[in-house]
Amino acid sequence: MRWTLQSKPESQKVQALQHALNVNEIIATLLLQRGIESYEQAKQFFRPTLEDLHDPFLMKDMDKAVTRIEKAIENQENILIFGDYDVDGTTAVSLVSSYLKSYYPKVATYIPDRYKEGYGVSFQGIDFADDNEFTLIIALDCGIKSIEHVNYAKEKGIDFIICDHHRPGDEIPKAVAVLDPKQDDCSYPYDELCGCGVGFKLIQALSVRRNITIVELLPYLDLVATAIAADIVPITGENRVLAKFGLEVINSNPRSGIKALLQNVKKKQLTISDVVFIIAPRINAAGRIKHGNEAVALLTEYDLDQAEIFASEIEQHNSDRKELDQQITKEALLQILENKEENRFSTVVYQENWHKGVIGIVASRLVENYYRPTIVFTKSGDKLAASARSVKDFDVYNALEACAEHLEQFGGHMYAAGMTLKEENFMLFKNKFEEVVQKTIHPNSLKPEIAIDLEIRLEEINEKLIRILKQFEPFGPGNMAPVFLSKDLNDTGYGQAIGKDEEHLRLFVKQQNSQGFGAVGFGLAKKKNITENHKKFDAVYSIEENEWNGKTTIQLRLKDITNHQKTSE
Incomplete structure (x- = not known):
């Protein structure tokens, strides 16, 4: 692993921000490294509000999209919500379809079959729309390169609205409206939305026209936060606002489908990382093993008992998926060697x-x-x-x-x-x-890199630091959990390999006269010898709270360790 330590901001800037916010040097440094230089920027970072969301009509073609949907409703047209089979696509379809169905009944959904139709807008899907008298298709998380498909639909009298976030090609499809902030001529202030995020901007615009407040759209944000986490888009700007409020919905009152997926999860508060590793793989498993329609059925189901039936089926798909990916990975690694x-x-x-x-x-x-x-x-x-x-x-x-x-x-x-x-x-x-x-x-x-924010001493880690670091959440690309370096550590003699295959490392580390901390390093058991016999070593880690038997303690999540004299910066 290649360790790279970020350069420290100018000391004058650090001191000025410390003074403005009444925080210590560590916090001020971490904020400056994230581009936060003033009290106002820090306030927006720590206290994002729904008012921070941009006007959806700043997005190119948004007015055309809303006008076409309003016309479809006025003329009693059938509307088909079309989306990809992954988490971003199925959450986007669930979001837009459930919103429209809340006040207009002639709405249906379509997820292409991964194996028969492949990714994105399909001719088979357009034929389905034609056979069932749909005259408007809203494509989510796909469509920006579907030139021929949109033309084919137009020949059949079907209009397209495209809501995508992928990079456009040289030609843009001739749809009624193309919502994609990555278009060169789109001046929308934030271009890192996921597909579900673009879908949310569409329902936000529809709500503006219907005099519905943004607060009334909060229940839809559990879907947006799930898509943001799964699609690994930057959790900065507008995504940070959507992810924060979406996580609050997931932790307080999620839709029945998400509640059903989480029924066996014991954690009190889920983070973005938990969404990535617990919720997203299960939603994805439907489209990977069976059909993405099952994910949409789960995410749009209001009855909890029925949602639990859907969730148990998806749980089985996820188990099948795990077995398959382990087997295929072994075969692929063997192929590389052979x-x-x-x-x-x-x-x-x-x-x-x-x-x-x-x-x-x-x-x-x-x-x-x-x-x-x-x-x-x-x-x-x-x-x-x-x-x-x-x-x-x-x-x-x-x-x-x-x-x-x-x-x-x-x-x-x-x-x-x-x-x-x-x-x-x-x-x-x-x-x-x-x-x-x-x-x-x-x-x-x-060579894999560990980007280190700051070198600190263990004695600087305390509950107040943890409390402020928690306010840096939600973490993700563009705002990763802070990573620290501490040197000249030693294990107090309790180091051991843990886990079913003894792949992981558990230590109790100290630094000179500091208090000790429990530390765990996944996949690091092979480096246990570095810590034996009280040898000095350096460690790169993030700081987390560990809940065990009703007790919460501070724990270091080790990312790598090395002999003290060999540290590279």
Whole structure:
């Protein structure tokens, strides 16, 4: 692991912010590192309000979208809410459909089949709309590249409103309205919304026209917070507001579907991290193993008893998904070894019978093993389909653009993408992708980095510090949980390997005369020897509260440890 310690802000700025906020040096430094330099900025950071949300009509085409929906309602048209099968798509469909259905009945939902239709807007979905007399389709979390699909729908007398957050191509679909803050000519102040976030801006705009206050939209924010967490968008600006209030809904009064998913969770207060690891995988499992419709059915169900039935089915899908991704990951790692590809700059693997629903997860697992841009292919109909995952600071989307001659289609983000190609082009693509990565990736991007905010002493950790750090939440990209470095530590002799396979490390650490803290490092048991016999070591960690048997204690969550004299900064 590569440790990089952030440079400290100017001491004058630190002192000025300390004075303005009446906080200690650690807090002032962390705030400045996050771009917060004044009392007003700190107030907005620590106390976000719904008034901080932008006017939805600042988004290009929002007025056209609202006018077309109002016209559809006035003319008693059938409206189809169409969305992708992942968490962002299914939450967005659940959000917009349940909002519209609250005052207009002629609304239905459509999630494409991952295996028969693939990602995004499908011709099959448009045919469904035509057969069932839908004249307006609202596409969520997809559609920004669906040029031909929108034209096909227009020929059938079906209008499109696109609500997307992916990067547009050179041409924009000729829809009635295209809501995507990443369009070059869209001047919306915040362009990092997820698909469900764009959907929320649409219902916010509809509510403005209906004289409904933003407070009345609070119950929908559990869906938005779930999508923000799952889609790994920055938790800054407007996303921070939506995530904070959405988490409050999840923890106080979530919809029946989310309540049903959480019925066996003992934690009092869920964080964004809990949403990522508890709620999101289960919602995703429906589309991965069976069909995304099951996720929408769960998230739009008002009856708790029925929601619990849906949730138990989804729980089974999630168990199946875990078994599949573990098996496929083993097979993929074996393929890399057999092909002697351990030292390449990229990983591209393929097996025709791998389950399409879990190849994205497998790609993430392979990144954990080899830490390089990774693509996992499987057979899908008469083509190959793949999921790509990247590493820090490497834009996999740009790399795919450089290989576009070998691809049928592709789309996605800097760190995650999907694509299809003809089987005969697989090796051409694999070789070209390796060539592009080798030429463009920075050597540092091939070694996992731990970004450290600040070096502190253990004696500076106390309950007041924890209380203020908790107000930095919700954490996520753009506002990660603070990471600290402390040097010259030693274990008091209680160090042990823990866990079913004894992979994890538990210590009780001290620093000279400071009080000791319990510490746990997942996957760090192999470094236990560094801490034995009271040897000095340095540690990188975040600080958390640990609840056990009704008692709450301060605990260090170790990210890495190293011999004291070997620390690199």
